[in-house]
Every structure is written in C-alpha cells, then in structure tokens.
Amino acid sequence: MIRLIDNFDLTTYNSFNLKVNTDRFFEFTEVEELQFFLQTEKLPEKYLVLGGGSNLLFQNNFEGLLIHPNLQGVGEINEDRNYIYLEAGCGVEWDDLVRLSVQYELSGLENLSLIPGNVGAAPVQNIGAYGVEAKDRIHLVRGVNLESNEVVEFTNEECKFGYRNSIFKNELKNKVVVTSVVFKLDKFPEFNLEYGALKSEVDKLGEVNTSNVRQTVISIRESKLPDPAKVGNAGSFFKNPIVSNDFANRLKTTFKDLPVYASSEEQTKLAAGWLIEKCGWKGFREGDVGVHPNQALVIVNYGNAKGEQLVHLSTQIKNSVFEKFGVQLDTEVNII
C-alpha cells in the first residue's frame, strides 16, 4: 500500500517529539511500490529515508520528500546445523523482532532488547548495546538503489560495519533504501554477559537463558533511559570517543577516575557521558531544552523545544568537553 501525502506532520515520527512537518511523505509496503514510484516520479533534490525517527533531529520543517519504507513480516528463510536465518521487513519494530526471536528461543539479539526504531535502520546505524552490535548477527541486507532503481544485496562484509557506522552512512548515504534484513541466530546460545553488571543481574533471575537476558536488559534500560513517549529524546546524543592509548593515558594522569575501555590494540574508548557530566551538564535545563538528570549523554525536549535549540545545546556541550579534555565529541544522532 502506498501513501503519498503533502504537508505531513512529523510530530509522532520523531522521538524528540519536535513539531515539524515535511513537504511530502511517501510510505510504501512493497519493494515494487518503491520501484514504481521511482519510475514515475523524479526524486527531488532534497529527500531522506525515515524509519521510526528515533535517531533524527529535525532543525526545521523538512522541505523535501520523506521516504518511509514500511515492509512488514518476519520469516525463517533457511536453517543449518547451528543457525536459523530470519528475514525481517524494514518496517518491523526492532524490539518486536527481538521479542519474537526470544520467544522462539533463538539467541543473538537479546542484548539489543528495547532499542527503539525499525529493523531497516539497524544495519545503517549498526545499533549496539550491552556488548553486542547488530553487525554480529546481520547475514544479509536487501534494498533498492535509489539511483538505478535496482534491487541490491549486501553481505555482512560489504556493509563495512564500524562503531555506529556502515556503508549506508558513508558511500551509500541516502542512495539505498534498506527493505529487509536477514539475521543469523544461534540455535545453541552463547551468551554475552560481559558488559557491566549484566551477568550478576541475570543470575538473580536464576537460569541464564535468552528470556532472562532480555528481561534483565529491559529492566536496566527502563531504569536508566527516559521513555521518548514521556520526554522527547533520541537516546545517546554523542558517540563514545575513541582516542589513542597514549592520549588516554595522559588524560588519566590528570583525571584519575576517567573510565577507559580498550577499543583495539592502539585505541581506547572513553565514556562520553562521563566527560559531559564532569563539565557540569547533567540535569541542566533551560526552558524546554535540557540534559537528562540521570543520563548526561541524553539531550531532551521537555515539551516545546525547537530543533535548533537542541542543536545549540549540543554545540555548547561539545565545546566545553573539548575545552576541558581536548576531546572532540561526534554526534550519534543524525541532525537534519
């Protein structure tokens, strides 16, 4: 089914709950509908693919076309000794897929429970949480190339995944609409419980199984992160910065309690939330714009904030972190 609407209100299509609209909104539920649209209409200069809108910040109304792919359905497409291969439509809510996989006792996605958004964005963003990234489980990504109007496929390697990064954010930015994703899930689970207090919390529930890991991740997330339905936000606003080991060691001599995590042999990951908190931003509020009181990485809209006010606050935060620590923060949220 196609929906093509002018002056479309995006308030419920962005998790910051910003009151913005788009000149044109195009939703489709079948690959052929997108291909038909591309055959009959010329793409305007300005267009953007919109999933669930939980990682986008619209600075103003969007003067262009928003393409909203909404293919539904999850199905098993293959099986071998150790794995089941599930294909999910890009419009499926991410957490519905995780819930379903856990229900069928398939393992691999449980640490990624309760991440907002749709399946189509998971490979774009290479979403991650609690020591697991989508790339660990993505087998194949299917889509449509908006320039050639051809159906395309990408193996895991071809997606060039990185930390919250992929080919779809770089060479193929805005060139491919992801229409479905094939995930490779374990029949015989090997749990990843190394992150923080995950293991001890799961142990409290008794048996270590996919369902208990999911339940634990959900409880931890609910206690830490604001629900966008109540307070507009897009999760972590900034990525955790990755710096050289030398630089991290030098910082640590001045800031003894700086948390550091090995990223590779030569590089160290710093906690952006800690850096922001040390600059005094945690709990900051000015009008309807603020930094969440429990989570310094999360910038929030308390009601009627404007996109550009949120961007202004993010710039102030970046500047102060750079002044204090010499560390450049990169935004995780896509600013439009």
Ligand SMILES: Cc1cc2nc3c(=O)[nH]c(=O)nc-3n(C[C@H](O)[C@H](O)[C@H](O)COP(=O)(O)OP(=O)(O)OC[C@H]3O[C@@H](n4cnc5c(N)ncnc54)[C@H](O)[C@@H]3O)c2cc1C
């Ligand atoms: C409370 C909260 C907690 C969060 N926690 C986490 C977390 O733990 N880990 C994490 O990684 N993220 C987290 N996020 C961020 C967000 O959930 C993810 O980035 C998610 O993948 C965004 O999905 P979406 O469908 O809403 O994408 P959107 O916000 O709509 O789009 C994100 C980007 O992907 C592109 N895109 C979307 N769909 C497609 C498609 N089908 N084809 C091509 N391009 C597409 C868009 O153009 C845009 O560039 C959190 C967000 C919130 C609000």
